[in-house]
Amino acid sequence: MTRVECLYRVSTKGQVDHDDIPMQRIECRKFAEQQGWNIIKELCEKGVSGFKISADDRDAIQELREDAMNQRFDVLLVFMFDRLGRRDDETPFVVEWFAKQGIRIFSVKEGEQKFESHTDSLINYIRYWQSEGESRKTSMRIKTRLDQMRGEGLYTGGTPRYGYRAVEKGRRNKKDKPVKDLEICPEEAAVVKEIFERTVYEGAGSFILATELSARGVRTHHGAQFNVSTINKILRDRQYLGYLITQDITSPHLPELQIIDEALFNAAQEITEQRKTQNAAWRNIPRQNCSGVLLGGNLYCAACGSRMTSSSPGEGAKRPYAEYICYMGANHRIACSGQKAYVAKRVDDLVLRVTGMLLNTIQDTPKDESIEKRVLAEVKDLERQLADTRKQADEAAKAQEALEMEVSRCLMGQSQFTAEMLSKLIEQAAQKHKALNHTAAELEQKLADQKKIADGVQTYYDRFLGWSMEFGMASLARKRIIIAQLFKRIELDRGYNLHFEVDWNYEQFIDSVNVKGKQGITAVGITLPPKVRPKAGKTAKASQTAKNGRKRKAEPISA
Structure with missing residues (x-):
């Protein structure tokens, strides 16, 4: 009796639910x-696309191939030929391969x-060429409609991002079936806010955040522990600003889905961008914020220009204090x-004094003075x-045009210019015109x-003003990140x-501050008032003379 193996396939979950395979x-x-045939095996593929997935990656096709090579069946039976696949560059050859093994399809x-003929091979190819075309058109229609729905701010499925959950809110599709919408999950949103706030306000690194969250038992939607990649992905995701984002489609702003405000999000982007390895040359944000000292990333040796590092004393160390080292x-x-x-402590104390003085100046400065007089001017x-x-x-x-009109008069001998002189003047005018256009473009x-x-x-002004109000009571980690920015x-x-x-983003405000009575802010840096800056190398007598009223030039800050 003829032995038969059958293949049943549906490409979507909806077809599985509607019992297409039993049919x-x-x-x-x-x-x-x-x-009068005998079915000896039935293979099912549920939710497997014959267009998107290659035959090499389909277990059922591979099992059929193995059975065919071992001559375990005589006929391959399907409901329609496109159940074998819908790829015009692959499926016709898969079918032909089975035929060459002596299998009837x-x-x-x-x-x-x-x-049996060239026409049969042509019909076989045309069938799957047509099937692929239908799949492409269907895929295009579905994608277009899904893009339209996302553009309207509607959730179209998939695993929600961390901080959100999919729930039924009464919306129904065209088949009158309930569909889900996104909403904020309060517990997860608190974790997202913590990640952003600690990154911006404390300078906490992705590894530290992932380690602490995992230790607390916080897990992703897939039940996995947080890792550096998970943290970085959250920090880069604009959906937390209140948008539905899928590939190149972004919905209108949806306030009900906003977890992070834009200022906090942008500040996090600045920090994460600087921490990238390829940006090491220009970063001023410390890559780690748990060293116990104030500076990291923006401290340089004045003599050689290289970035300085910090070292903390270990057990049994010769020097029981932290240091900054020109590595x-x-x-x-x-x-x-x-x-x-x-x-380190001596350096940190000086930096804290300068930073405090600098931030205090902004509190008495009107916004108009800082913004309009500086930037708008x-x-x-x-x-x-x-x-x-x-x-x-x-x-x-116009001058070039007038000279060009003089050419005809010159040819008739009616011009006061010779041809050579006129040519030179036109060239000069053209060069001048070109140079001015270039300057205008610049x-x-x-x-x-x-x-x-x-x-x-306005954003930088508000940030600068906020720093001035919190700096005095801020933690060491927060002060470190403020100084780094x-x-x-x-x-x-x-x-x-x-x-x-x-x-520069903050220097524009400093330049407009009234620094009368202070040795001030220059194009290259900041110095403190003379009374807190004894000049390096001076003797005690010389310093006393200066205190008694002798004028001195502004010097860099010293201990």
Whole structure:
């Protein structure tokens, strides 16, 4: 009796729920009974796409191949041929392979697929070419509709991101079946907020956060422990701002799904971007925030320019205190004439004094003075320069046009210019016109950049003002992260002389602060009032003379 193996396949879960496989089984069994065949094996594939998944990755196809090579059956029976697959560059050859093994291929609806002539092979290919086309069109229609739904802010399925859960809220699809929507999960949202806040306010690293959350028994939606990758993925995800995001589709803002405010999110992006290995050369944020000292990432040796590291005393250490070390100089990696080690506490105390003085100045400064007089004035100046340059470019264009019109008169001998002179003048006018247009384009770009800066000034001003209010009572971890963002670079030299370079985003406010009575803020850094800055190398007598009224030049801060 003819031995038959059957393959049943459905590509979606919906077809499984609607009993498509039992329907295929009933029809195949009825067909085999009519032919007098004996079904010896039935293979089922549930939720397997014949278009997206290769035959090499389908267990059922591989099992059929093995049985065919071992001559365990005579006929391969399917409900329709597209149950074998829908790929025009693969499925026709899979079917032909079975035929070459001596297996007859039958479909309940389409009969037998033979390979007795060239026409049979062509029909076999055309069948799967058409099936793939149908799959592509179906896929395109479904994707378009799903994109439309996501663009409208509707949840379309999939595992919700951490911090959310899918629940039924009464929405129904076109088949009147209930569908789910997203809502914030309060317990998980608290964890998400903790991750963002500790990253921004304490500078906590992804490894520390993942370790602590796992130790507390916090798990992901898949029941796994948190790891560095999980933390970084959460920190980069804009959905926590209140958007549904899938690939290149972003929904309108959905306030009911917002967990993190934009200012906190942007601050987290600044920190995570600096901590990337490829950005090590310009980062000023410490990669770790658990060293017990104040500075990390933005402290440099003034003598050789290399980044300094910190060391904490271990058990039995010769020096029972933390130090800042010029690692490159101390290990003779480069020539360094500076001091190799500094007591961390002395450096930290000086930095705290400077930072406190700097932040206190902003509290008495009106917003208008900090923002309008500084940034908006630069915008107006660029607008004026651009208008003048455009006017000059127009005049140069008219002058060039007038000289070009003089050419015809020159040819008729009616011009006061010779041909050689006129050619030279036209070339000069064209070069001037081109140069002015180039200058105008540069000014347009500068103006656009300055306007962009002006739009972000309010954010930086509010952040700067907030720092000034919290700095005095902040923890060491919080102070460390504030200093790392405020100072782009701090240079440390012999005698504990410090030089500060303020990040430009905050320097614009400092320049507008009234620093009368203080030795102030310059283009290169900050110095403290003379009374707290004894000049390095001076004798006690010289210092006393200075105290009695002799004027001195501003010097870097020293201990």
